[in-house]
Amino acid sequence: MARDTGFPTADAENDFARQRRRADVARLVSWLRREPDDVNAILPFDEVVAALGKVGEKSLGLQVVTIESIVGSVDRTGDFDRYFRPTSTHSRARWERLAVAQRRGESVPPVQLYRVGSMHFVIDGHHRVSIACAMHQKTIDAYVTEIITRISPEGITQRADLLIKDHRRLFLSRVPLQGSQREAVQVTDPWEYAELSECVEAWGFRLMQEKGEFLGRDTVARRWFGEEFLPVVRMLRGADMLPEHTDAEAYLWIARERYRLVRRHMWNDEIVAELRDRAPRKHKPAT
Incomplete structure (x- = not known):
């Protein structure tokens, strides 16, 4: 880490130039590694x-x-990278002016943040956060507003992660599982949430036809999990099928294959045995 000169203006100028270089180097390294474009991008709050x-x-x-924990912004996603390093020089004057004020010990007002799970998004105070990063501060004072969301934000690290969260949210609006049942149904391909929704709704429709009565989404979701999903998963795991897949992925695959094979919506050990040889295997990466 470069040493300070003791002159606030010179040190602020050096800090800005250093952060700009780091932002450019990070972008170049990401390009050389062929990483996704959003690896170094700040997360957009909206x-x-x-x-x-x-x-x-x-x-x-x-x-x-x-x-x-500050990983995103409400409206300045193009001005800073994921580590709040300036991505251009157009904010240099304001950045350095605030940095000089901090180095001189002047009072700095708290920033304003939104909190989503364990993540924070800047409403006001982007330059102050950027300067705090440059000066290797560990914490910052902030007025915080917590946003309560329908599904957990856990697992979001980059913009690409939002797609699967969005599809999971839509799935849970169609199949409103609760508690541990909700956590037990997970897939890694966003589009499979849509397909799984269709499976559950079709199962619920057949159940309503059989019972001759209307059932709400909550009831269908609960009964599907207990009467369809869990028994099938137990049969799959007992037959040692699709061990590399999540329970929901395994269920979805065998539900497709079952209908192709027997054209019937039923389960038994014979069908599972017949499908065992068809089960795909995930290839392990070479070491």
Whole structure:
């Protein structure tokens, strides 16, 4: 780490230039590694909340927030990278002016943040966060508003992760599983959530025809999980089929193959045995 000169203006100028170089180097390294474009991109608040589904919000007042938890912005996603390094020189004058003020010990107001899970998004104070990063501060004072979402934001690290969150949110709106049942149904391909939704709704329709009565989505979801999903998964695991897949992925695959094979919506050990040889295997990467 470069040493300070003791002159606030010179040190602020050096800090900005250093952060700009680091941003450019990070972008070049990402390109050389053929990494996705969004690896170093700041997360957009609106897209994250849209994918998760906003339920409500509440003010938490003044908080001490860790710098590393600040990963996104409400409206300045193009001005800073994922580590709040400036991506251009157009904000240099303001950045350096605020940095000089901090180095001189002048009072700096808290920033304003949204909290989504463990992530924070800047409403106001982007330059102050950027300067805090440059000066290797661990925490920053902030007025925080917590956003309550329909599904958990856990697992979001880059923009590409929002697609699967969005599809999972839509799946749970169509198949409103609760508690541990909700957590037990996971897929890694976003589009499979749509296909799984269709499977559950079709199963519910057949159940309503059989019973001769209307059943709400909550009831269909609960009964599908207990009467269809769990028994099938137990048969699959007992037959040691698709061990590399999640329970939901295994269920979805065998549901497709069952209908192709027997054209019937039923399960028994004979069908599972007949499908065992058809089960795909995920290839392990070479070491």
